[in-house]
Amino acid sequence: MANTLTVGWLQAPVAFSASMLVMLLCVGVMYVVRAWRGGARAAAARNSLVILAVVCALYAAA
Structure with missing residues:
Protein backbone atom coordinates (compact mmCIF):
# COMPACT_ATOMS: atom_id res chain seq x y z
CA MET A 1 0.00 0.00 0.00
CA ALA A 2 2.89 2.37 0.60
CA ASN A 3 3.65 2.29 -3.12
CA THR A 4 0.45 4.25 -3.74
CA LEU A 5 1.88 7.29 -1.95
CA THR A 6 3.02 9.67 -4.64
CA VAL A 7 4.26 13.21 -4.96
CA GLY A 8 0.74 14.18 -6.04
CA TRP A 9 -0.76 12.86 -2.79
CA LEU A 10 -3.52 15.47 -2.85
CA GLN A 11 -4.94 13.68 -5.90
CA ALA A 12 -5.19 10.26 -4.26
CA PRO A 13 -6.33 10.34 -0.59
CA VAL A 14 -9.83 9.00 -1.29
CA ALA A 15 -8.55 6.10 -3.41
CA PHE A 16 -5.89 5.28 -0.82
CA SER A 17 -8.39 5.34 2.05
CA ALA A 18 -10.85 3.17 0.10
CA SER A 19 -8.19 0.61 -0.74
CA MET A 20 -7.03 0.51 2.90
CA LEU A 21 -10.63 0.00 4.05
CA VAL A 22 -11.14 -2.89 1.62
CA MET A 23 -7.87 -4.48 2.73
CA LEU A 24 -8.76 -4.15 6.43
CA LEU A 25 -12.21 -5.62 5.82
CA CYS A 26 -10.71 -8.61 3.99
CA VAL A 27 -8.24 -9.23 6.82
CA LEU A 58 -7.30 4.79 15.58
CA TYR A 59 -7.49 5.11 11.80
CA ALA A 60 -11.08 6.34 12.01
CA ALA A 61 -10.22 8.84 14.73
CA ALA A 62 -7.37 10.39 12.72
Whole structure:
Protein backbone atom coordinates (compact mmCIF):
# COMPACT_ATOMS: atom_id res chain seq x y z
CA MET A 1 0.00 0.00 0.00
CA ALA A 2 2.89 2.37 0.60
CA ASN A 3 3.65 2.29 -3.12
CA THR A 4 0.45 4.25 -3.74
CA LEU A 5 1.88 7.29 -1.95
CA THR A 6 3.02 9.67 -4.64
CA VAL A 7 4.26 13.21 -4.96
CA GLY A 8 0.74 14.18 -6.04
CA TRP A 9 -0.76 12.86 -2.79
CA LEU A 10 -3.52 15.47 -2.85
CA GLN A 11 -4.94 13.68 -5.90
CA ALA A 12 -5.19 10.26 -4.26
CA PRO A 13 -6.33 10.34 -0.59
CA VAL A 14 -9.83 9.00 -1.29
CA ALA A 15 -8.55 6.10 -3.41
CA PHE A 16 -5.89 5.28 -0.82
CA SER A 17 -8.39 5.34 2.05
CA ALA A 18 -10.85 3.17 0.10
CA SER A 19 -8.19 0.61 -0.74
CA MET A 20 -7.03 0.51 2.90
CA LEU A 21 -10.63 0.00 4.05
CA VAL A 22 -11.14 -2.89 1.62
CA MET A 23 -7.87 -4.48 2.73
CA LEU A 24 -8.76 -4.15 6.43
CA LEU A 25 -12.21 -5.62 5.82
CA CYS A 26 -10.71 -8.61 3.99
CA VAL A 27 -8.24 -9.23 6.82
CA GLY A 28 -11.06 -8.90 9.36
CA VAL A 29 -13.21 -11.43 7.50
CA MET A 30 -10.26 -13.81 7.37
CA TYR A 31 -9.80 -13.57 11.15
CA VAL A 32 -13.54 -13.97 11.82
CA VAL A 33 -13.67 -17.11 9.68
CA ARG A 34 -10.60 -18.53 11.42
CA ALA A 35 -12.03 -17.81 14.88
CA TRP A 36 -15.43 -19.24 13.91
CA ARG A 37 -13.93 -22.48 12.59
CA GLY A 38 -12.09 -23.02 15.87
CA GLY A 39 -9.03 -25.16 16.12
CA ALA A 40 -5.60 -24.50 17.51
CA ARG A 41 -5.34 -20.95 16.18
CA ALA A 42 -8.82 -19.68 17.05
CA ALA A 43 -7.55 -17.83 20.13
CA ALA A 44 -4.83 -16.15 18.08
CA ALA A 45 -7.44 -15.11 15.51
CA ARG A 46 -9.60 -13.58 18.24
CA ASN A 47 -6.59 -11.67 19.61
CA SER A 48 -5.80 -10.45 16.10
CA LEU A 49 -9.39 -9.24 15.73
CA VAL A 50 -9.03 -7.17 18.89
CA ILE A 51 -5.79 -5.65 17.62
CA LEU A 52 -7.35 -4.97 14.22
CA ALA A 53 -10.32 -3.28 15.88
CA VAL A 54 -7.98 -0.97 17.81
CA VAL A 55 -6.08 -0.11 14.63
CA CYS A 56 -9.34 0.61 12.80
CA ALA A 57 -10.54 2.82 15.65
CA LEU A 58 -7.30 4.79 15.58
CA TYR A 59 -7.49 5.11 11.80
CA ALA A 60 -11.08 6.34 12.01
CA ALA A 61 -10.22 8.84 14.73
CA ALA A 62 -7.37 10.39 12.72
